[in-house]
Amino acid sequence: MAGNTEPLSPRAKLAVTAGKAAAAVSRAAGRGSGSVIGGRVALKLDPDLLARLARHLDVILVSATNGKTTTTRLIAEALRASGPVVSNALGANMPAGITSALAGGSDARYGVIEVDEKYLAGVARDVTPKAIALLNLSRDQLDRAAETRMLAEHWREGLAGSKALIVANADDPLIVWAASSSANVVWVAAGQEWKDDAWSCPSCGGVMQRPGDDWFCGECGFRRPMPSWALSGDHVLDPHGSAWPIKLQLPGRANKANATTSAAVAAAFGVPPQVALERMFSVQAVAGRYDVVSFMERELRLLLAKNPAGWLETFSLIDPPPTPVIMSVNARGADGTDTSWLWDVDYTRLAGHPIFVLGDRKLDLAVRLEVAGLDFQVCDSLDEAVGMAPPGRIEVIANYTAFQDLRRRVGN
Amino acid sequence: MSDNSLRLVWIYPDLLSTYGDQGNALVVERRARQRGLDVQRVDVRSDQQIPTSGDIYLIGGGEDRPQRLASERLIRDGGLSRAVSNGAIVFSVCAGYQILGHEFINDLGERQQGLGLLDVVSTRGEGERCVGDVLADIDPQLGLPPLTGFENHQGVTHLGKTARPFAKVRFGKGNGVGDGFEGAYNDTVFGTYMHGPVMARNPHIADLLIKLALDVNALPPVEDRWYEALRQERIAAATQPA
Known part of the structure; x- marks a missing residue:
């Protein structure tokens, strides 16, 4: 001081x-x-x-x-x-x-x-x-x-x-x-x-x-x-x-x-x-965001997206197919309890990626992806989703509290 | 319905699409296509003319000032009223629902004229906003399973003689009058406070609109697995205290 x-x-x-x-x-x-x-x-x-x-x-x-x-x-x-x-x-x-x-x-x-x-x-x-x-x-x-x-x-x-x-x-x-x-x-x-x-x-x-x-x-x-x-x-x-x-x-x-x-x-x-x-250039991950962590012999890149504008920017930076994408969505207090914003996000941009969904509100996301005409897997845990993906890079996109949950799970 | 193509009109996404309202258009479109229909979806911005030849019109929710602007522009345009008098189906949510009534309270705190396509009058509640999961029973005449939705509004909507309550709430506020009713409808015009968006949680409503537009009593079944799973989860959530 x-x-x-x-x-x-x-x-x-x-x-x-x-x-x-x-x-x-x-x-x-x-x-x-x-x-x-x-x-x-x-x-x-x-x-x-x-x-x-x-x-x-x-x-x-x-x-x-x-x-x-x-x-x-x-x-x-x-x-x-x-x-x-x-x-x-x-x-x-x-x-x-x-x-x-x-x-x-x-x-x-x-x-x-x-x-x-x-x-x-x-x-x-x-x-x-x-x-x-x-x-x-x-x-x-x-x-x-x-x-x-x-x-x-x-x-x-x-x-x-x-x-x-x-x-x-x-x-x-x-x-x-x-x-x-x-x-x-x-x-x-x-x-x-x-x-x-x-x-x-x-x-x-x-x-x-x-x-x-x-x-x-x-x-x-x-x-x-x-x-x-x-x-x-x-x-x-x-x-x-x-x-x-x-x-x-x-x-x-x-x-x-x-x-x-x-x-x-x-x-x-x-x-x-x-x-x-x-x-x-010295700035790497910011509070865990953009961090790449090794987990179950895969490389997970952790991406935070909290709202439609954030999801849109995130889709534009992920690796192209066939890189798997895991998405986790919660709707706790800090996230906002209304999930209707999922319908403002253009998920058709994920066509071609293997997709895995989890989080408290995985069913909201499942219906969203179904209506977008995408193939996806609904998973109960990060481990299950990661286990289904082949070794290599996985893009993991989550909203606020879901992101905190993921960081805890991978020990980041 | 003309030559096997369903014309779906989404009104004013530039003003009334604050709560994922595109979802209702996407669900109707998807479920019509799954039944082999050709769907022409037209998104009409508020500086464009409303086509009068649509089969189904959707209007979403929005903030207070856009609601006032939308009502002014819809009245000036006149197209939606002409479409309804030709028998078109209209489904409206929240701010859109209020606009279809006789009047509502605008962002300036004044009473503002609506389109009068539904016999309802809306005012603004004094208490806290109604925010949260809702479970309601839809008017048995419509033959639909329970309504699940998310409400987020401060409106109070009174029904006149020619409007029927769309549903009766078990959990949640709905029209906010205190009589337990949620939404309103007549032969072809529907209004609800339910977001979610409501069709994602109640795909049977999308099917009802398609049936009314086609003038048929039944549609071929489609895979409802994820909708059903979501419905069960949200119905359970609405019945449990937060």
Whole structure:
């Protein structure tokens, strides 16, 4: 705490200490990292602690429906070229987890913070960020979350008047709507495969026109802003028109988009794209995602997909047939208890792959695949599914709690 | 039904497809094809004209503002009402169900006119949203097995004289009036609050629509193994306290 502790008030210090003690107890009791309970205790003792901890840092916030944990990691790695970084790297992204992460920081210069979509406006108010990266917004957990368009509206209101530099995806109309109330925006053409939450103009309700990569509302003139950064194939195009190769260990188009946004953020803090992108190469698995593990003499690649947009991006990165695909779907609290989103996912893209389904809601998935006209096997366990697949690579795609279950089973 | 091809129209996926509503279109399409029918599926965006020659029309659920826009555009278009007067079958879910009634409460908190194709009036409930698994008995006249679905709405829908309750809930809220009824229907127009999507959990409803469109009493059987397994699981889930 060298850099941070000195200017803190006695009350804030006490709060940090109490929080760490609670976290240690939680860890000792085998209940995870303890970061959330620690943060809760600390915030209770000093409700302004988050603001105080952030005061001595250049804070960068990252929010989105998909990709925020990975992008937070990429930005953190890039900025380490310029100074020490503290970050909630494990994805505890609500105020308690964020407080805990900042309190655990050393003499950091930067705080790179992933924020849950619902908390973005509030956290942005508390921590006075220097920059905010906004990646995408799409339907997710509709049984308990706000409507997607309302979330964009909430961001827009919360970010109006913010002094932060907003680094935002020009290809997602909901993100553009959320960001364009801010004075200081850097637009990034990061792409967005999923389009079904933005056919209706967020400004006037008109029908969105989408010729090629462009988009605009035919009625009110709300349209795609001119980006200054862009993802172009395997390269980042910077505002000067220079192309920088993206080299990542992380797979897929979506991660190239995350790297592009991260390079734009890093540049705002004086880290040139070349340096930023080279540093991003060191990021391997993020909280187990994209990890390849050996299990029962097969190589399982663990892929997290929580919502239709995430599944779509995941299908575009898996190895071609005949690589087997195991899919596991749950509908517990953290997943959302409504499984209707399965019908927004185009599973016909899995044609040709041997398919195995498991998880609490394997029967919902079975009906979905039956209607898609695919062949599949319903399995009771990961072991059973893996046992039916030939040796070699297997793509394993799961939603949130199903992913945690899989990690436990394979000892990841 | 014309020349052996079933015309299936999915109305306004750009506005009313928030809860996997495409699923209902996919299930109807799949089960019609399995019976050897040629299916022409037309997805109509809200800046396009509704064709009046469809056999089955599907309308899904959506958020509050898109619901208002959809109702305005459907009234302006007029095609769906003309199709119904020609005898077309309509199946609607949640926001779509409210739009087919006489009126509903829009995102501005105002009473808004619907299409009046179903004799129902919807308001907004004061209490918590109805969210969770539902089990209901479908009107015996329709000869269908129990209805299983997932509800997620705050609507309260009152039935008028010419609308019949589609089902009576055993577990869940349904129309939210307190009388235990769920959904409404008349000769050719159906409405329900059930997501899931509802056809995935109740493929017999898809078959009913196909039979009405073909004007036949029975269809050749198809493999229902996974639907049945899912139904049993969800019915058990609805009857157990969360």
